[in-house]
Amino acid sequence: MNRFEGSKVLLTGAGSGIGRATALRLVSEGAAVLAVDRSPEGLAETVRAAAGPGRITPHVADVADERSVVAAVDAAAAELGGLDVLVNVAGIHRTTPIADLTVDDLRRLFDVNLVGTALFCREALRHLPDGTGVIVNVASSAAAHGNPYMTAYSASKGAVLGFTLSLAAEVVGRGIRAVAVSPGSVATPLTASGVLPPGLDRSYYARIAPPFGAAAPERIAGTIAYAASSDAGHLTGVDLRVDGGAHI
Ligand SMILES: NC(=O)c1ccc[n+]([C@@H]2O[C@H](COP(=O)([O-])OP(=O)(O)OC[C@H]3O[C@@H](n4cnc5c(N)ncnc54)[C@H](O)[C@@H]3O)[C@@H](O)[C@H]2O)c1
Numbered sequence: 001m002n003r004f005e006g007s008k009v010l011l012t013g014a015g016s017g018i019g020r021a022t023a024l025r026l027v028s029e030g031a032a033v034l035a036v037d038r039s040p041e042g043l044a045e046t047v048r049a050a051a052g053p054g055r056i057t058p059h060v061a062d063v064a065d066e067r068s069v070v071a072a073v074d075a076a077a078a079e080l081g082g083l084d085v086l087v088n089v090a091g092i093h094r095t096t097p098i099a100d101l102t103v104d105d106l107r108r109l110f111d112v113n114l115v116g117t118a119l120f121c122r123e124a125l126r127h128l129p130d131g132t133g134v135i136v137n138v139a140s141s142a143a144a145h146g147n148p149y150m151t152a153y154s155a156s157k158g159a160v161l162g163f164t165l166s167l168a169a170e171v172v173g174r175g176i177r178a179v180a181v182s183p184g185s186v187a188t189p190l191t192a193s194g195v196l197p198p199g200l201d202r203s204y205y206a207r208i209a210p211p212f213g214a215a216a217p218e219r220i221a222g223t224i225a226y227a228a229s230s231d232a233g234h235l236t237g238v239d240l241r242v243d244g245g246a247h248i
Contacts (some may be wrong), residue, residue, distance in 0.1 A: 003229040004054060005030035008080035010073065010124060012063050012116070013090030015042020017188030018138065020049070021221035022089060027054035029225065034076035037090065038062050063090045063116030064108075073123035083127040085228045088117040088137045091157075093190050095149045097200065106152045113156035118163055121178075125171065133176040136227045137164045138220075141184040141243045148204050149196060157182075161239055168237030177236035179227040184243025185214040210244030 013019030015037030043058035168178035
């Protein structure tokens, strides 16, 4: 399939996990991708792994920094010659019992997960074409389902979901689509960093273990690619929950 032949894509979080798998998938389907991450090493690995017919250009930036976001979107428009698709994948995770929650943790989660996503949307919308432009924002099944020790993370992802649905309503008149993709458990470095501290009650997690197991990042990349493609041309203002049956 070459669904993204001629398509210009700005993708954040491309240095690891779901973002890397999405970059590889889009390039394999013909997209020209400007790949953003704060990790130059992660981006270099993604560029090494990418195989055409599309192409990929790395761009190091912190999505939580407004000036870096403006520069990244300008770089994408200049390097690619415009912009057709924005995919916001960059995100961070924290696992913290409520008693230990700090203001710094809350602010950092919201800065990266919500503010980063929102700023990229604002800036990209100056370039996305009426009629065909697409935004895909990665939220989480934690946006809509309770998860102990994830209050701040879940709140930040709930904010991403709400932002995306309202954005879809605001830009529908331009013919631009905005879709949220909400993974459940995915096997990436982020999940490994979310291991519960010893002594906490794990029984809840046994109840929501996905019947299909944790997803490979390529599974989520496939859903993101679908949402960004013309195959999903009638899809906007929705949340695509991809959780392997965890919440049936
Ligand atoms: N892994 C899961 O189980 C899971 C489940 C639901 C949602 N998600 C979401 O999917 C997205 C990707 O997660 P992943 O599992 O691939 O994680 P990951 O840690 O493998 O990748 C996240 C990437 O984002 C980048 N990043 C983080 N903060 C950044 C910043 N300030 N500026 C630029 N880049 C930054 C990291 O460098 C990394 O390359 C995140 O938004 C995450 O919340 C993941």
